[in-house]
Amino acid sequence: MPNDILKYTLCLSQWQAHQFKVSLNVPAHHSETLTLSLPSWIPGSYMVRDFAKNIVSLSAQEATSASPLTIEKVDKQTWTLHTNGKPCSIDYTIYANDLSIRSAFINHEYAFINGTSAFLEVEGFVNTEHQLDVSLPIADESISQWRAYTSMEARASSALESGGSERKWSYQAPCYADFIDHPIFIGIADTHEFEINGVNFTLLFSGNNNIDYPRIAKDLAPICQHHLDLFGQPYPVKNYLFMTLLADNGFGGLEHKHSTALLYPRFDLPLVGDSAEMTESYITFLSLCSHEFFHTWHVKRIKPDVMVNPNLAQENYTNQLWIYEGFTSFYDDVTLARVGTVPAQKYLDIVAQNVSRLLQNAGRHKQSAAESSFDAWTKFYKQDASATNNIVSYYTKGGIIAFGLDLILRERSNNTVCLDDLMRLLWEHYGKDETGTPDNVIHHLCLNYLNIDVSDYLNNVVYHTNDVELDKLIAAIGVSLHTRAKVSQDDKGGLTALTPIKRQFGATLKPASLGLTVVQVFEGLAAMKAGILLNDTVIAIDGHVVNQSKLQRLLDTSENASVTVAVIRDGKLIHLDLPLMDAREDMAFFNINDADKFEKWLGRA
Structure with missing residues (x-):
């Protein structure tokens, strides 16, 4: 196997056409031919997206003679070229006009590029060092203020050689899997930094904005602190980048080992001079950040066994996504309540909205959480207007399953064990060395390390389509669950004083x-x-x-x-x-009957 370095150069000389160029230099190698491929999906987003469809042109030549090499396309995302083992260079152009956090996008303000959309994998070199130069032409004044940001390890500071025609930022990664796990932002951005327990956090927002960054840092710090404390030292990151693409509309988040990429409406964030009110949209943003940072442990390191070395050319099926997205969905919101970002009743209103989604979701009686996980590739990520009648979300039901599991662990252990203990076991046994979890991991850890058998619960709510009986479980923490009819079409659930509708159009x-x-x-x-x-x-x-x-x-x-x-x-x-049918009581709300008990459950008492 070769030990030489693969060198990539990413250039934005054609940004006006939503295109960027990549040059790949491959050193001498043992094989007569090289096989190149581009992933068809990006880890964390379980749908085949066929990124190779965006390759506009592809050519290759010998490095020394500059003689062109013939490239043969094998399938939709794979190419071979005969090199006789000699060094060669490969040049290709990619169209980038997908404003999401899963692919690549370029406009007048920035370029955002995921490695899975940009960097060809070279068979035989996947475990060698990969280097990247991000190059910006000096002559293009429209991007003269742009610069590069990524969580990838820097190889050298940005430099402009005397008489040179470009600015460069240089990075390195130990292998291909790591190389494509660092999204790259190139453009105009605002940044703000803060530090917790020796971990450096950078907030990056596209463009120049009047956003109150110190406030966001202040509100986000205790959330990050909570996750760091939950899993304990040593921390898996020294530096972490929250990379947020601002748009008029749009929402999304995608986790990476040392960063996250977010998409969020720019005017849903607090501006300088705003009141200190915690708006719904800002709470949602903090919850999104909480969710993605939690994935630093739970998904990026604790992961299903089939995702340890996933095949990026095709679907990788697992019925465990309810554990990963579901548990994370529980922690993203409960963390905001634990650290005091939102009051207790507001947290319960958020949970009530999730319960309401399930109550309106006829698909929960047809598809289990495990089946939802397995079918993510073809059903959850390809939803149509009938989805609510036919499938269930492993995010939403998985979060309620996690809530119920916490209450059951407490009940069956006389309040000596909770879900936090299970999370630490997952980290200790499967996350630190990234061995990958088997399908029965929750049952196994609870039975063998916590001495609690939860097989009856998991069988009912994970592998069958029964609802989590929250109404019976939450009395122990001083809370009661109720249902009512909608008060309007926009009603999402939660406590309200408004009058419910009488009839439901459906x-x-x-x-x-x-x-x-x-x-x-x-x-x-x-x-x-x-x-x-x-x-x-x-x-x-x-x-x-x-x-x-x-x-x-x-x-x-x-x-x-x-x-x-x-x-x-x-x-x-x-x-x-x-x-004319009476309105169905499918909106959930919670009442706090014993505030002391509930505060104790939150860990705030």
Whole structure:
């Protein structure tokens, strides 16, 4: 196997066309041919995305003679070239116009590039050192203020040689898997740093903004402290980068070993001069940061056995995602309550919203959390408008499973064991050396290290489609669970003083130029019984043209058993008979009956 270094150069000379160029220098090697490939998916996002489709051009030549080499395309993401073992260089161009945290994107302000979208893997060199130069042409004044940021280890400071034509930032990684795990931001950005227990954190936000970075750092610090304390030393990171792409709209997060990439609406963050109010959107941002930083341990190092050395050319199936995304979804919000970012009732309202999603989700009776994990590639990541009727989210149900498991561990151990202890066992036995967890890991650790058998619980709520009986479990922590009807179409659940609706249409609607367009129809409710279909436009009820508020008022005040709904479908006017059904009580809310008990559970008493 070769011990020489692979050298990549990434250049943004064609950013106006949403393109960047990569040059790859391969040293002399033992084989007659080289096999090149680009991943088809990115770890943490379980869908085949076929990144190779964005390669615009690809060529190769011998390094010494500059003679062109013939490249043969083997499949959608693999190429071979005959080199006779000689050094060669490979040049290719990639189109980058996907504003997400999973691929690559370039605009007038920055370029964001994931390694899985940019860097060809060279067979036989995956375990050798990989080096990267990020190159910006000096002559292009439109990007003269841009610079490069990544969590990859720097090889040299950015430098501009006298008389040179480019600025460079140089990085290195010990192997291909590490090389592609550091997203790269190149452009204009604001940064802010803070430190906890010797770990350096950098906040990066695209563009120049009037955002209150000191406040974000102040609010994020105790959340990071909580995760560091939970798993204990030695910490797996010395430096960590929160990389946030700001947009008018958009939401997302993707974990990496030493960083996370986030996408968030710019005006949903606190600006300089704003009040100290903790808005819903800002709470969501802090929870997102909490979620992704928790993945530093739980997903990036503690991981399913099939994800230790995943095949990036195809799907890698596991039924364990409920453990990873589910448990992390529990901790992202409970951490905000534990450190005092949100009050106790606000935390319970957030949990109630998750419970409400499940109660509205007929798919939870058809697909188990384990099946949801296994089918993530084809169902969860490829949802259509009928998804709520047919599948369940391993994030949402997994988070409720984690909540219930914590309560069961406490109950069966006389409050000597909790979910935190299980997390530390996962880290100690599977995370520190990244050995990968088997499917029965939760049962195994609870039984053999905590002396608690939770097989009955896991069988019911993970491998079958039973609901977590939170209403029976939470009494021990001074809380009760209740349900009510919606108060409006925008109602997400939680405690409210507003009056519930009387009747439920049974579909999600959005405003149209005339009436309302149907974007989702719920199984078992009035709209489906009436034969209302996706993409129908509801224009009138009993002859009255409707908007959302008028529709609800007509339903609630009608004294008949049904109403006539006029819809436009495929250019035709259709009249349907909609039965009037009492609104289903599928909105959850919690009451705190014993504040001392609940504060003790949170660890704040």
